[in-house]
Amino acid sequence: MSSSTQDAALDAKRLREDFPLLKQQSHGKPLVYLDSAATAQKPQAVIDAERTVYETCYANVHRGVYEISAKADAAYSAARAKLQKFIGAKESREIVFVRGTTEAINLVAYSFGRKNIGKGDEILISGLEHHSNIVPWQLVCEDKGASLKVAPVNDAGEIRLDEMERLFSPRTKIVAVAHVSNALGTINPVKQIARMAHERGVPLLVDGAQAAPHMKLDVQDLDCDFYALSGHKMYGPSGIGVLYGKAALLQTMPPFMGGGDMILSVSFEKTTFNEIPYKFEAGTPNIAGTIALGATVDYLNAIGMDKVAAHEEQLLKYATDALLRVPGLRLIGTAQHKAGVLSFVMEDVHPHDVGTVLDFEGIAVRTGHHCAQPVMERYGVPATTRASLGLYNTTEDIDALVKGLRKAKEMFA
């Protein structure tokens, strides 16, 4: 891999060489990929890692007596330890492998919710949430007769902490907020929210899908009780993600799904559940994906997450300045602390048309509501165009975007 020396800043131009898909052309032009918030591209090291599993050590985990199976098992466990260190968890048994952030949040909603939430209780979220951190809680509310409270957002796209604090009540059973907003890029003060929740004895779940690819994580420092992330957003495989939960909490929670691997013994009279994390990992897991997610962590560690964050922060500043110079463009989401997401609308040009014109320039952006319809509603727009940054993006990508936007403007104005 082509990571630069330890002290130098991240060299995005060299790093993009690690990503085969970025060498593709789109509509005859070099691909400018600005949709990493939807899903990130994969470095060769990750692609190779997944293939290597199938070629050299593929067998089912947790059960075989033969050599290949033991190898698969060791690699699977090693991946868990890598993820533990990557997010700063205390123990590896606090890492539960799931399909992705959505499954992680659903796991907590069903398992924690089934046990701890009852009629008249309250669940507190923010107005910035992705549908995946709204709908699972609505399902619990409907099932249990609980209600959902939503902390409002200011014009810049920041959670109103004063209002949030007022929404706590003795009936609040759990708080769930995004670390980074997928639609606006706001970095939420989750450490502060954790304190606010813990003062009242309420656990906090953090949706980290958009944070994990962009910054150094330390769940113990954040002091959140649950943290959810997706492999595919952090340059890893799709279909694999992590639910972190404090061991003491996970131990009190009932299983989410039943099946193989999650039991110690089964008889028709009584089943004894396995220890954490296995209690929550019913069935044969995504073995190759998990091991490749471990390889993703190796790749990111070799670059350094601090460098990734610094690079993206610099590029975000460059992009923000450049976009604000495009006449008639309005940025949606101008929080003081922001990750590499630029959501915007243009006078006279609908986001869908912006997307199509940019597509013909080889530029991939997302248009629509970004699975955050309440956020769109808050800003009175049906949809936005969203350009999102990854470690492989450069100022040239931003220049191409701005050029494409001017073209769209010309066409429709």
Add this chain to the structure above:
Amino acid sequence: MSEELRELYQEQILDHSKRPRNKRAIDGASSAEGYNPLCGDRATVYVALEGDVVKDVAFVGQGCSISTASASMMTEALKGKTRAEVDALFERFHALVTAPPDSAAQNAAPELGKLAVFAGVCEFPARVKCASLAWHTLKAALSGDQATVKTE
């Protein structure tokens, strides 16, 4: 502008999207609401019949250039048509925007008159819903279907 892009954004489409015709409500007419959740496009289509003939048709709403132009051009194409003619035109338009390029439906495009400018849409699978939103909503208005039409 590339050839394919020009094919999609024909002059007439751009013109109708910038200056939509019949963009108004009609008091007392049948109406239905259409919604494309993927891009947030909304259209309410009003249709007033005199016997079996479309006396007036109009729309209000917001959307991208393709959905706005489609609604606008649809209203122009339908005035004076019988219900059977409207149905036939709906079928032909739908075939036009969903057919594989160069297929029979494309060759039949001349029957659609001005609506043939939407032929380029079939090259853009993501935009078919935009072009057909107003038409599906019209159908619901004619059949008195009260539920919001979704092109998902």
